[in-house]
Each structure stands twice: as C-alpha cells, then as structure tokens.
Amino acid sequence: QSALTQPASVSGSPGQSITISCTGTSSDVGGYNYVSWYQQHPGKAPKLMIYEVSNRPSGVPDRFSGSKSGNTASLTISGLQAEDEADYYCSSYTSSSTVVFGGGTKLTVL
Amino acid sequence: EVQLVESGGGLVQPGGSLRLSCAASGFTFSSYWMSWVRQAPGKGLEWVANIKQDGSEKYYVDSVKGRFTISRDNAKNSLYLQMNSLRAEDTAVYYCARVGGSGSYFDYWGQGTLVTVSS
Numbered sequence: 001q002s003a004l005t006q007p008a009s010v011s012g013s014p015g016q017s018i019t020i021s022c023t024g025t026s027s028d029v030g031g032y033n034y035v036s037w038y039q040q041h042p043g044k045a046p047k048l049m050i051y052e053v054s055n056r057p058s059g060v061p062d063r064f065s066g067s068k069s070g071n072t073a074s075l076t077i078s079g080l081q082a083e084d085e086a087d088y089y090c091s092s093y094t095s096s097s098t099v100v101f102g103g104g105t106k107l108t109v110l
Numbered sequence: 111e112v113q114l115v116e117s118g119g120g121l122v123q124p125g126g127s128l129r130l131s132c133a134a135s136g137f138t139f140s141s142y143w144m145s146w147v148r149q150a151p152g153k154g155l156e157w158v159a160n161i162k163q164d165g166s167e168k169y170y171v172d173s174v175k176g177r178f179t180i181s182r183d184n185a186k187n188s189l190y191l192q193m194n195s196l197r198a199e200d201t202a203v204y205y206c207a208r209v210g211g212s213g214s215y216f217d218y219w220g221q222g223t224l225v226t227v228s229s
Contacts, residue, residue, distance in 0.1 A: 001172055034214035051215040089155050093214035097169050104154040
C-alpha cells in the first residue's frame with residue numbers, strides 16, 4: 001500500500017493552465033479507471049473534484065479536468081483563479097479492495 | 111443536504127482506546143459504503159477503513175489492522191471507528207466520508223475530529 005506519487009508543489013499565474021501528475025502502478029492507477037482528485041483548503045475538509053478519472057461532480061467548474069495514461073493520472077486546471085490555490089490529492093482504488101492516496105500537491109497561484 | 115458529523119476525538123495516552131462516531135443525515139445511509147480517512151498534522155490524506163452497506167465487508171490499511179475496527183448502525187444512521195492500542199503515529203484528524211457510486215471515491219466528507227495520542 002505505497003502512496004501514489006505526486007509533485008510536492010506546482011505554481012501558475014492567473015489565467016494559465018497547470019497539470020498535476022499522479023503516478024501509481026498496474027495494481028492501482030493503471031489497473032482501474034477509479035482515480036479521483038480532491039481539493040483541500042487550509043483547515044477545511046477535502047472536496048471531491050474529479051472521480052473515475054475524468055468525471056466532474058455537479059458544481060465543479062469545467063476548468064477542472066482529469067485524464068489517465070498507463071500508470072499515471074493527471075489533473076489539469078485551466079484558467080487558474082486565485083481561489084484554486086490549495087492542496088490537491090489524487091487517490092485510486094487498488095487490487096486489494098483498498099484505497100490509496102497520493103502525497104499531495106500544493107498549488108500556488110502567483 | 112448531506113451531512114456527516116464526527117465526534118469522539120480527544121487526547122489519549124499511548125496504548126489507550128478511543129471510539130469515534132459519525133452521524134449521517136440527508137441521504138439513505140444504509141445504501142452507501144462508508145469510510146474513515148485521516149490526516150496527520152501537516153501531512154497528507156491516508157485512507158483508514160471502508161465498510162459495506164450491511165457491514166458484511168470491511169477493509170483496512172495495513173497500519174491499523176488488528177487495532178482498529180470499523181462498524182455501523184444503519185438504524186441510527188451512524189458510523190463508528192473503535193481504535194485500540196493507539197500509537198503516537200495515529201495522531202490525526204479523522205474524517206468520516208461517504209463512498210460514491212463505484213465504491214472508489216469519497217463524495218461527501220465530515221469536518222473531522224482530532225485524535226491526539228500523547229503521554
């Protein structure tokens with residue numbers, strides 16, 4: 001049950017696009033279309049942003065999109081806004097019927 | 111409106127026990143898998159345990175197997191986490207979360223309850 005690998009930090013200017021990667025193995029990310037992404041602001045509970053690789057829950061702006069290739073999933077945020085500054089976590093279902101999270105990525109909007 | 115409200119956190123000595131509760135409302139509790147997810151201070155999220163709708167299946171992260179027990183009472187719309195043999199590394203905010211349709215994601219979260227294991 002090793003954590004998925006995410007970059008520790010990414011940054012971008014308002015209006016730009018950024019992509020956060022999430023790398024796992026064939027036993028988790030690569031084996032299932034069950035990758036999800038969460039946004040967490042300081043002191044707050046996480047919020048679901050993307051589920052099943054590329055689906056957006058109701059209310060999540062379409063600036064947020066997800067994709068997957070092999071053992072690596074990605075979250076792309078286009079048209080960056082100040083309120084997007086937060087920590088982002090990926091997670092995946094695993095072959096052991098468990099769930100594993102990534103270590104988290106701090107997004108800074110410059 | 112879906113609401114998940116955790117309670118039961120606090121300060122406990124190493125080796126001690128604590129029982130967390132999560133009161134659910136705004137949805138048909140008995141129709142969903144439920145989970146506990148924790149976050150150590152300044153650290154990332156860690157999935158802890160899942161439980162099936164009728165309690166017949168339970169899964170745990172390796173680090174808590176044999177020490178933590180997840181359970182539910184559908185008549186009371188409540189989720190529980192019994193934590194025994196607590197260690198300093200169990201110190202975290204514990205979140206109750208509803209598991210979404212495919213069983214692979216968490217679509218609603220509570221605000222969390224802090225568990226501190228220290229002498």
